[in-house]
Amino acid sequence: MVLPHLISIVGGGPGDPELLTVKALKRLKEADVILYDALLGEEILELANPASLKKYVGKIYNDGQNQCERQEAINNEILHWASAGKRLVRLKTGDPMVFARGAEEIRFCRANNINFEIIPGISAGFAASALFSIPLTERGKSNMILFYTANRENGGFYDVEPLVQVIQSGSPVMVYMGLNNLPKLAEKLAGKGIDSATSIQILSNISQARQKSWSTNIGEVVGFLKENKPETHSVIIIGKNAQQI
Numbered sequence: 591m592v593l594p595h596l597i598s599i600v601g602g603g604p605g606d607p608e609l610l611t612v613k614a615l616k617r618l619k620e621a622d623v624i625l626y627d628a629l630l631g632e633e634i635l636e637l638a639n640p641a642s643l644k645k646y647v648g649k650i651y652n653d654g655q656n657q658c659e660r661q662e663a664i665n666n667e668i669l670h671w672a673s674a675g676k677r678l679v680r681l682k683t684g685d686p687m688v689f690a691r692g693a694e695e696i697r698f699c700r701a702n703n704i705n706f707e708i709i710p711g712i713s714a715g716f717a718a719s720a721l722f723s724i725p726l727t728e729r730g731k732s733n734m735i736l737f738y739t740a741n742r743e744n745g746g747f748y749d750v751e752p753l754v755q756v757i758q759s760g761s762p763v764m765v766y767m768g769l770n771n772l773p774k775l776a777e778k779l780a781g782k783g784i785d786s787a788t789s790i791q792i793l794s795n796i797s798q799a800r801q802k803s804w805s806t807n808i809g810e811v812v813g814f815l816k817e818n819k820p821e822t823h824s825v826i827i828i829g830k831n832a833q834q835i
Contacts, residue, residue: 601711606797622676715764718793732761740768762829794824
């Protein structure tokens with residue numbers, strides 16, 4: 591039997607409440623319970639049903655939590671509130687299907703016969719491109735975009751060769767969760783033949799009042815990061831055509 595109450599897995603976008611979809615805003619106003627991630631602006635929660643229970647369930651880099659255990663706890667919360675017949679919003683930063691563990695929560699809902707929906711949100715990478723006027727595709731310059739996470743395992747990066755091929759084609763790579771590993775990633779790319787002059791754009795706190803951009807390149811990024819301190823809540827665009835218009 592499928593549990594009758596709809597669970598909404600909602601993309602909250604990069605933080606600006608005006609970038610919420612109409613459907614996302616509607617679900618927030620209807621919600622009995624909201625399980626929300628880190629990095630969302632508080633203004634978004636202020637738009638929600640004032641009577642709703644709002645519970646932080648976020649995961650932040652280096653916060654000491656076991657990520658698998660934390661996700662299991664979130665799944666248990668989803669099951670608990672679904673079983674209690676509550677209108678639940680699982681509010682996620684950006685888009686649920688872009689580096690946000692949306693797939694894991696979908697599988698959990700299916701395995702437990704929970705009625706659910708996915709509401710897309712504007713991913714931080716797309717918002718950064720628009721707000722800082724950095725085109726991700728452009729006729730005659732770039733005909734693709736690669737989204738990449740620079741998390742490392744066993745000292746190495748995943749899928750470096752496709753990364754190199756996309757950059758060499760002139761198209762950009764959008765890097766999520768990569769600021770702490772950016773010097774090593776730049777070193778790896780340089781070792782694979784990527785031109786040291788290849789542009790790197792670092793864009794932080796996308797769509798929020800304190801948003802900021804920095805520009806450097808593959809060859810100078812180590813020195814740049816020693817002198818500058820972008821916030822870790824950043825997305826990075828790498829490519830010879832990754833320039834602000």
